[in-house]
Amino acid sequence: MTTDAPRTLFDKVWDSHVVERLPDGTCILYIDRHLVHEVTSPQAFEGLRMAGRRVRRPDATVAVADHNVPTEARDRPIEEPESRLQVATLEENVHAFGVPYIPVRDVRQGIVHVIGPELGISLPGTTIVCGDSHTSTHGALGALAFGIGTSEVEHVLATQTLLQKPAKNMLVRVDGRLPAGTTAKDMVLAIIGRIGTAGGTGHVIEYAGEAVRALDMAGRLTVCNMSIEAGARAGMIAPDETTFAYLRGRPHAPQGQAFQEAVAWWRTLPSDPGAHYDRTVVLDAAEIAPMVTWGTSPEAVVPITGSVPDPEAAPDEAQRAQMRRMLDYMDLRPGQRMQDVAVDVVFIGSCTNSRIEDLRAAADVVRGRRVADGVRAMVVPGSGLVKQAAEQEGLDRIFREAGFEWREAGCSMCLGMNPDKLKPGQRCASTSNRNFEGRQGPGGRTHLLSPAMAAAAAVTGRLSDVREIAGREMA
Amino acid sequence: MDKFTTLTAVAAPLPLANVDTDKIIPARFLKTIKRSGLGVHLFDTLRYDADGAERPDFVLNREPYRGAQILIAHENFGCGSSREHAPWALLDFGIRCVIAPDFADIFYNNCFKNGILPVRLPRDVCDALMGDAALGGNARLTVDLQRQVVVRPNGEEIGFEIDPFRRHSLLEGLDDIGQTLAHAASIDGYEAARAKARPWLPAIDAV
Structure with a gap:
């Protein structure tokens, strides 16, 4: 959908992913990237099996085990039987449905919200979902990324879409510079302290302002990660040179000429001047302490x-x-x-x-x-x-x-x-x-x-x- | 998914705000690969002491609330993780409707996928309904989704708002995936257009 009215970053990513708008306003939203882990996926694959459905786009899906895995003795089988079964079930499912999988002993294994950006799977302007509320993390790259339940995991596996209504826009602007000794974590905790754990309910938060722009990608990921702790559906930060420099050369990011084309599109994503926010909150970075x-x-x-x-x-x-x-x-x-x-x-x-x-x-x-x-x-x-x-x-x-x-x-x-x-x-x-x-x-x-x-x-x-x-x- | 039309049942008052999904079902019970059987762990730490014995003061451990099918709580119910184990645990216990001033987004969404009706009503109304619920087994509430009303034991009717699409799906017990797949041609068309508009987006062929 194209419109002349100024749009936010969220509006732009949303509009470019609407497959069809149903008469009551519910949208079929296309999902570019689906991250899957062992805890919230077994019942989704089981649902596919029972209905005789396949995974529509294995080439837009990546699975990894992170929640249950022991953090020592990786050379031995997982001791705890239920954890072992959950990881084994994921391995059976990715094999049966042809989903790309990063094994537990692979050096690239890790927390799904760390490896998505790290491997260049998470990209600006894309829609990203995962059966995990901290999927909001990936919004740091300028993606629309949000957590879903297992029924929706199954829905995405089967259709590569979700049924959604647009969220409201909320701007959180942090002006000035963070004082020495304070970090992105202090910033997001201060934001949550200000707006409360239900302060973002029904909204997608866009973080902006000098202090946000000054954050490196790790800091931005930290801020967007805790959007869910503010009750928001997602958090987003407009992609900029920091984002592009971070992504260049990552294994699953576009390469060469394709990267240049991607950057050209990504540069169109930041919110237009005069775009409408349903709510705006302003913080002064100088007042943030650890x-x-x-x-x-x-x-x-x-x-x-x-x-x-x-x-x-x-x-x-x-x-x-x-x-x-x-x-x-x-x-x-x-x-x-x-x-x-x-x-x-x-x-x-x-x-x-x-x-x-x-x-x-x-x-x-x-x-x-x-x-x-x-x-x-x-x-x-x-x-x-x-x-x-x-x-x-x-x-x-x-x-x-x-x-x-x-x-x-x-x-x-x-x-x-x-x-x-x-x-x-x-x-x-x-x-x-x-x-x-x-x-x-x-x-x-x-x-x-x-x-x-x-x-x-x-x-x-x-x-x-x-x-x-x-x-x-x-x- | 079971249809939800009208429910007349005992309601359990849970006068707490910010009831998070860890409270509804702690992470240690998420190691299941099934949807069923989680009811016994619903509200585990509120319901049982460290030795696993029931805490007699917790509402769901008291009659008539052991058979409650409606739960009434305060603000921001279901905040925290996206775990669908939270509505699965409620459903497995027998809860088909949760009434609260507001809900966290993901939990709210997850309820509809499991035939649970989340009803948003103002705090003072929730408090009044909790007062009704405290009267016990003879003070049942009726939740009528067709007419979008909650009926108090005194016959007073309180209207509530709900998204028409979700209401329809609950009333008919419709499967979202089946509904979406009826639009498969649109999805095919979108994918073809996206391949032209954003050809740089890589496929994840293998990792």
Whole structure:
């Protein structure tokens, strides 16, 4: 559909993927890329089998196992029988339906949202789906990328489309520059703190402004990753020179002349001047500090210099009850300084923060220091390629010498589907995306923060302001 | 998929906001390759203590709510992951309708694919319905999708909005894939046009 009215980035990608608009406004939306993993796909393939259907476009589909895979001893079969069955089922399905698959022992295996961009499978202006809410990550490249349930996984496998209605447009503009010691993770936590976990419901968020433009691709992926924690259907960032430079030469990106043609089209994608947004939120980057969550919802977040809020100060009884429940679960007191909170575990990983740039930022803090006594600290690279790159740079040595565990790629302790879990009552400084009750293991307590802040917590044994760690060079 | 037309049933009040999908069904129960059998793990940490014993104060562990087919909750129900195991667990327990002020998008969408009706009603209405639900087994609610009303035990009718396409699919128990495949010619046409318009987009032949 072509129109003269100014359009947003989302509008343009949406319009270019509408196969057919049905009379009530529901659209058949074409899907360019479908990423498949072991947890949300078995029932979808089973559905195809029962209906005698095939995968319409195996050449637009890629499968990988990431949620269940152990992060050690990859040379042995998976011990846990149900996890082993789920991975084996994926392998049977990709074989039966002819879907390209990255095996568990392949160096390119990793978290689906890390490997999509890394391999150049995720491209600007494309539609990308996966049976995983953090599919919003890929929007950092200027794609329309969103998570779907298993019924929709089956729908895409069978038809290469989805039935959708357009979302509303929301602009989140972050002006100015992030201060030293703050990162993309702090930016997105600050955004969620501002608009709330339902603030983006029904919307696609476009992130813009000087501070967003200044982010490297890893930072942009982190911001878009947590769009779902703001309730948004997707997050997007207009493609620019940073995007093109990132994609050039990646194995599944267009090559040579085709890349130039692609870039020419990608340059038409940024929102037109005067495009309409249903809602606009503006933040000043200069006011963003290193952030840490105190509760069991990502919106329950404060600067590291802050304190645990007092439920009695909340405006209504329902909110007071909710906050009391969070503090009870987290074993925190109103007014307690965040920097006085001791941690048992530090987890650096997840589709939010496990890229090479994240590991470098953490290693910068860890270098020459030791993990505090009694703290278990682990690094789980986002992919085999990230792990390999880190080892070539010697980052693994920095982590190991400091007392960190250095592991194989996967989702790991972000959601504890593999053996990496918190024990009941353990408190974790985590670079992941959700601090829900029991998310990292039953009874576990999660504080979300950036990789540099997680590293600071590892070496001090408590939540700490990375800006105050002596000797740290703040770029 | 089972049709949804009219349901008269016990409703369970769950006066919590931001009930996330980890709370509905924790990740450790996602290792199944089936859709069925998840009801026993619905709301696992709210429903059972660390030893696996039922928490007597949790609503679904009390009569008459063990047989509830309607659930009433507060804002942002179903936030978090895209796991369809959340509606599967609700359905397996017997829940066919969830009423809340609003829902997270993916969960809301997933409900319709499984014959569950999510109903959006204002917070004060949800609170009033929770009051009705608290009266117990004789205070059943009726949810009439045909007429788009919730009927309170006192006979008061409360209208709700729903997308006409989704309403039709639920009323008829229609399979989305079958409906989309009726447009296969359009999809073929789109693919041919895309190959011309964006010839640079690579096929993923092998990885």
